[in-house]
Amino acid sequence: MGVQNTSTAGKPNPTMNKEATKVLHTQGEWTAEDNNIFCDDIRIAIAEPSYRPSGKGTSIKESEANARLCASAPSMLQTLQEILEVYQNKYDNGTGLTIFESVIVASIKTAIEKATKI
Numbered sequence: 268m269g270v271q272n273t274s275t276a277g278k279p280n281p282t283m284n285k286e287a288t289k290v291l292h293t294q295g296e297w298t299a300e301d302n303n304i305f306c307d308d309i310r311i312a313i314a315e316p317s318y319r320p321s322g323k324g325t326s327i328k329e330s331e332a333n334a335r336l337c338a339s340a341p342s343m344l345q346t347l348q349e350i351l352e353v354y355q356n357k358y359d360n361g362t363g364l365t366i367f368e369s370v371i372v373a374s375i376k377t378a379i380e381k382a383t384k385i
Contacts, residue, residue, distance in 0.1 A: 291383070292341060299338035302330040312337060344382050347375050 295307040304312040314333040317324040325333065354372050358364060364372065 297338040297341050299331070299334040302327065302334045304334050304338050340382065344379065347379055351375050351379065 293306045293311050297311075298305050302314045302316070303310050304314065312334075314330045314337060315325075316327050316330040351372065354364065354368060354375075357368075
């Protein structure tokens with residue numbers, strides 16, 4: 268997966284694209300109450316329970332857990348972006364990345380791209 272980078276000379280940057288990523292999600296503090304997701308006290312989403320004749324679906328308890336997970340997404344995204352920036356700074360300083368760090372960076376980039384792609 269990752270290649271050990273011992274120097275930055277002549278190598279492509281394995282961490283992040285320095286172009287600014289346009290933020291498209293609702294900005295502000297996200298919270299969950301029951302199965303509702305709020306941003307600055309305005310409901311922005313509902314994690315609805317689903318019922319199917321087959322008996323498969325999501326319960327109210329599961330819908331509430333889904334709402335909490337969704338509400339934590341913006342802070343998780345920000346944390347991943349900050350971690351990626353740490354690796355970017357390490358790379359920019361000529362330190363290079365270990366194979367393990369390269370794998371971490373690839374996973375973080377995949378998660379960020381999944382969350383921010385249009």
